[in-house]
Amino acid sequence: MTLWELFAVVGLICLILEMVVPSMFFLNLAAAGFVTAIVAVYLHSWIYLTLIFVGLSIISILFLRPILLRHKTTKDEETGMKGKYIGKIVKVKEPVSKFAGAISIYDERWEARCENDETINEGEEVRIIKYDSLVLTVERV
Numbered sequence: 001m002t003l004w005e006l007f008a009v010v011g012l013i014c015l016i017l018e019m020v021v022p023s024m025f026f027l028n029l030a031a032a033g034f035v036t037a038i039v040a041v042y043l044h045s046w047i048y049l050t051l052i053f054v055g056l057s058i059i060s061i062l063f064l065r066p067i068l069l070r071h072k073t074t075k076d077e078e079t080g081m082k083g084k085y086i087g088k089i090v091k092v093k094e095p096v097s098k099f100a101g102a103i104s105i106y107d108e109r110w111e112a113r114c115e116n117d118e119t120i121n122e123g124e125e126v127r128i129i130k131y132d133s134l135v136l137t138v139e140r141v
Helices: 003-020 026-040 046-070
Strands: 089-094 102-105 108-114 125-132 135-140
Touching: 003 026, 003 046, 026 046, 102 125
Parallel strands: 108 135
Antiparallel strands: 089 102, 089 125, 102 108, 125 135
């Protein structure tokens, strides 16, 4: 196996690792591996190629990774609880207190609680502020 093939395989393995563990870390190593593979076609010293690979990896982790992480969206923002429930104003179905209560949102009944000691009566509007498992925390609007 020639040196350029070796670095291309390293880049491919790092690319596969990035698909399995989406951390935006292995993508930088994959890019460094592919660039080093191109350089290896013209340069045949494994010492210099290893230094190039390490240097490119460090540079891309320090400069490219923050840019990639800035543009990465989480599943919570796309379709999860934050996008669908948090911040919504809903009606109380059963009086909500610190220990019991229920609300209705999207024709679904959810257990609800207040953070403070107040009781919110049936029919009043509340805002969903957070969730904990299957219990939504609400506040008076």
